[in-house]
Amino acid sequence: MNQSPLSFIHDLTWQNLPRAVQRQAELNLLDLIGVAAGGTQTRLSSIINSHATEEFGGTRPMLFDARTSSIGGAALAAGMTIDSLDGHDGFNPAKGHIGCPLFSAALMMAHDLDTSGQEVSGTAFLETIVMGYEFGARASVAQHGTVPDYHTSGSWGAVTAAAAGARLMKLDAETTRHALGIAEYHGPRSQMMRCIDYPTMLKDGAGWGAMCGVSAVRLAAKGFTGAPAITVEQAPQYWDDLGERWAILSQYYKPYPVCRWAQAPIEGALTLQRTHAIPADQIAKIEIETFHESIRLATKRPLEADAAQYSTSFPVAIALVRGDVTAADVAYDDALFDPEILRLSDATEMRESKRANSVFPHKRIAKVTLTLKTGTRHAGLWIAPRWDPTNPPTESELREKFHKLADPVLGESHAAAIEDALMRLPETGLRPLTDQLLRPINA
Numbered sequence: 048m049n050q051s052p053l054s055f056i057h058d059l060t061w062q063n064l065p066r067a068v069q070r071q072a073e074l075n076l077l078d079l080i081g082v083a084a085g086g087t088q089t090r091l092s093s094i095i096n097s098h099a100t101e102e103f104g105g106t107r108p109m110l111f112d113a114r115t116s117s118i119g120g121a122a123l124a125a126g127m128t129i130d131s132l133d134g135h136d137g138f139n140p141a142k143g144h145i146g147c148p149l150f151s152a153a154l155m156m157a158h159d160l161d162t163s164g165q166e167v168s169g170t171a172f173l174e175t176i177v178m179g180y181e182f183g184a185r186a187s188v189a190q191h192g193t194v195p196d197y198h199t200s201g202s203w204g205a206v207t208a209a210a211a212g213a214r215l216m217k218l219d220a221e222t223t224r225h226a227l228g229i230a231e232y233h234g235p236r237s238q239m240m241r242c243i244d245y246p247t248m249l250k251d252g253a254g255w256g257a258m259c260g261v262s263a264v265r266l267a268a269k270g271f272t273g274a275p276a277i278t279v280e281q282a283p284q285y286w287d288d289l290g291e292r293w294a295i296l297s298q299y300y301k302p303y304p305v306c307r308w309a310q311a312p313i314e315g316a317l318t319l320q321r322t323h324a325i326p327a328d329q330i331a332k333i334e335i336e337t338f339h340e341s342i343r344l345a346t347k348r349p350l351e352a353d354a355a356q357y358s359t360s361f362p363v364a365i366a367l368v369r370g371d372v373t374a375a376d377v378a379y380d381d382a383l384f385d386p387e388i389l390r391l392s393d394a395t396e397m398r399e400s401k402r403a404n405s406v407f408p409h410k411r412i413a414k415v416t417l418t419l420k421t422g423t424r425h426a427g428l429w430i431a432p433r434w435d436p437t438n439p440p441t442e443s444e445l446r447e448k449f450h451k452l453a454d455p456v457l458g459e460s461h462a463a464a465i466e467d468a469l470m471r472l473p474e475t476g477l478r479p480l481t482d483q484l485l486r487p488i489n490a
Contacts, residue, residue: 126254148204201252208260
């Protein structure tokens with residue numbers, strides 16, 4: 048092992064990071080913030096923000112909201128707002144998302160410190176984000192490798208959030224151990240496939256993980272003790288490349304705000320449609336071969352946004368009818384009752400593939416066949432989602448995605464101010480960014 052997890056939490060420095068890692072930290076934050084802006088328009092976000100201010104009383108501002116909450120409540124609301132629009136970055140080996148619980152917790156803890164007389168520089172915040180991506184990548188695969196069930200990102204995300212908080216609060220090594228142990232013990236070990244089979248607002252558990260991580264680190268700072276985190280201290284084989292391989296450069300990004308498992312079928316369907324100039328109303332049948340987990344996204348006629356995002360057939364049908372899958376389509380109920388989309392979703396047959404199963408979770412592949420009303424069949428090739436680590440989006444593509452999500456909600460000037468504050472974070476400090484993120488929409 049190049050470095051122990053506990054020392055890595057506190058010892059990582061910005062100036063020693065590769066330039067590509069530094070650049071990606073800013074772009075990942077921009078992507079998360081864009082998804083958060085889009086997520087504020089969901090019913091889930093409305094409910095959780097009201098809950099946070101009513102049940103987690105406090106004076107700290109919340110992300111894009113006029114009300115206040117506790118630090119933990121604000122982290123909960125931010126994490127679930129991002130999670131409410133399934134368009135944020137992810138890590139294939141984790142089968143989940145590092146950035147959502149990490150950023151939600153780090154933002155709220157850093158702002159609290161910064162406004163309480165313990166200045167947090169922009170560089171210190173960026174260091175924490177990079178550390179968190181690296182820590183979360185290992186914590187996630189360590190948990191998946193040592194427990195029998197598949198848990199949501201909030202489970203190992205709680206430990207990652209605690210690591211971020213321990214760094215920001217400059218806890219000593221022993222207190223940091225307690226924080227990680229508390230977070231692992233109390234983290235939401237929510238079973239992911241339950242929400243796949245019954246898609247609801249539970250989503251990926253990221254908000255609960257962020258809240259748990261905040262609570263764990265603040266409890267540890269007060270002297271609360273916790274058993275050592277098993278995934279961190281008793282699974283060394285998952286941490287042996289820490290500080291040598293930069294996992295932040297191996298994230299995937301989402302061109303469409305739906306589950307990653309549905310995105311290869313979307314690409315396969317659109318590729319066939321564009322190649323053969325097929326009008327959607329001429330398609331009689333859609334056949335999809337893919338991996339087991341994608342097959343489990345089986346809701347063909349979702350009645351609300353969360354089920355629409357956790358479906359394979361429905362977003363494929365949206366893509367064929369509308370040429371794209373947008374936040375309005377799946378998160379703001381714009382496509383739920385479109386008769387042509389529902390017809391194509393109903394006309395979709397899905398088959399599990401040994402080939403696709405064999406490469407999951409590191410690759411998520413699918414093969415699509417379209418049968419026309421004339422009887423003509425167009426069979427596609429095996430295809431992967433766009434914006435995988437092997438073929439990542441360009442900087443301009445991620446910036447375009449941010450504005451596509453943020454501008455209609457925040458307004459162009461507010462979105463531009465966020466982008467500028469992120470680009471200048473190492474020079475200007477954290478406050479210009481938090482001033483933009485923790486102000487209400489249209490304020």
